[in-house]
Amino acid sequence: MHDASAIPDAPTASSPRAGHAKAVAACGLTTALTWPIHDILDPVNTVMLFLLTVVLVATRWGRGPAVLASFLSVGLFDFFYVPPRWSFAVSDIQYLLTFAVMLTVALIIGHLTIGLRQRADEANASAKRSQALYTLASHLAGAMSIENVRQHSASFAATQLHAELSLWVCAPDNTLVPATPDDAALPHQAGPDVARVMHMVHHEHKGVASHQLADSGQLVIALPLTGSTRSRGVLLLSPLRAHDPTLDRHRPLLDAVTSLVATAIERLHFVEVAHQHQIEANGERLRNSILSALSHDIRTPLTALYGLADTLTLIQPPLPDRAQEMSSAIRDQAMRLNRMVSNLLDMARLQRGKDAGQLPLRLEWQPIEEVIGASIQMLGMALQDHAVQVHLRSDLPLVHIDAVLMERVFGNLIENAAKYSPAGSAIHINAEVQGDTLEVRINNDGAGFPPDRLQEVFNLFERGMPESTVPGVGLGLAICRAIIEAHCGRIEACNPAEGGAQVRFTLPLGTPPTIEPESEGEDRT
Known part of the structure; x- marks a missing residue:
């Protein structure tokens, strides 16, 4: 300028x-x-x-x-x-x-x-x-940093308004911080009360112009930088020369300047957020691609390893007891590793579907009790130390779900409940209609989820207890959330007042098809 x-x-x-x-x-x-x-x-x-x-x-x-x-x-x-x-x-x-x-x-x-x-x-x-x-x-439209915004606005204030400008921006904790080291020292005319006035302007979104804020009696103006979503900071101005009326005479021009500065700061914020999201999305796609490739490559030798271990347990004449135990242990660990790899493959497939805007669901009207029963039967030996108690009403409606994926949801949640609860304790499954949704709750008698991480446990590779000796890689709950959200439902974790841990999710009911009753004269085979 x-x-x-x-x-x-x-x-x-x-x-x-x-x-x-x-x-x-x-x-x-x-x-x-x-x-x-x-x-x-x-x-x-x-x-x-x-x-x-x-x-x-x-x-x-x-x-x-x-x-x-x-x-x-x-x-x-x-x-x-x-x-x-x-x-x-x-x-x-x-x-x-x-x-x-x-x-x-x-x-x-x-x-x-x-x-x-x-x-x-x-x-x-x-x-x-x-x-x-x-x-x-x-200049502000092309500014690439807060420092550029401050430089151009200060130059404009000096040449057009004969004023000294100080720019304070909003920190993540909603406090005001100087945009540059030059702004750390308030304008030389400002008095000790100006910091309190700036705080009030920032939170109440109202400008203040006063001669009492300066030790010399000069005019000091504090204006809020109000963006479209929130306050972005405060603009502080004071005359460069004593008794210069230029600043007070051009108040409409000040409003235009503050609007431009607030827009520039907000644009930089959104650019940073979009850039961060793009980095996260690219990292997520790369991670999913690596997981998918590795999972496919690992699954083939795992299948062979499981088959060889199972063959050793069935060989005739039988192996010595010690070798038999080792063969069974190899088979069980291979099966566990195979389930982990399956989770990786499922997560990669679900994430690809989510990125594409839809998941490949095969929706059918199913009774929820059959899906729960199939999930419990699939877990088999994983529940040998736990009793699963299912509490269902006899008049539950059919739900429109992908039965295979929902079996995976119940399987992961029940297995997770078994891993994090004492041996011999029971796992409770409840389902009831709540409005236009079916709510399912799975409770265990474990130590519960960390209270400050109830939502984070559904993220990829997040575990409720990071230092736990319980095996797992933190994919089970992430898969459950992806599947439930694909069914337009919601899932959350909580710690009930009576103790233990609970995961509950909802599924939309919709309108199930009408089943025609059989006529009395119809032959039944």
């Missing part, structure tokens, strides 16, 4: 005296030019030349010199051109009317000329301010 576009400074003390001297010189020059031809020049034309001088003086040097030129023109016309010449005496009384009209016309012309000049100056200053504001908007 160049000084050429700045608001003009106030006239210096010597400017009025110089203007008056020039007005006297202009009237003298007019007299000198018209005196040699006064005998052939009509007095009316002489008067017109003096009026033209008044117009020129008013245009160039302002109101005071124009008034002086008006009186001086009348005096010079009387002294040099009205008989008796070389005196201010008047021989003809009608010349007094001429003098009065000449003075009146000169004053009116001077006043109108000065008004036109002032309006032209105001229009020119307004055009320069608009151009400077447009330049500021262009």
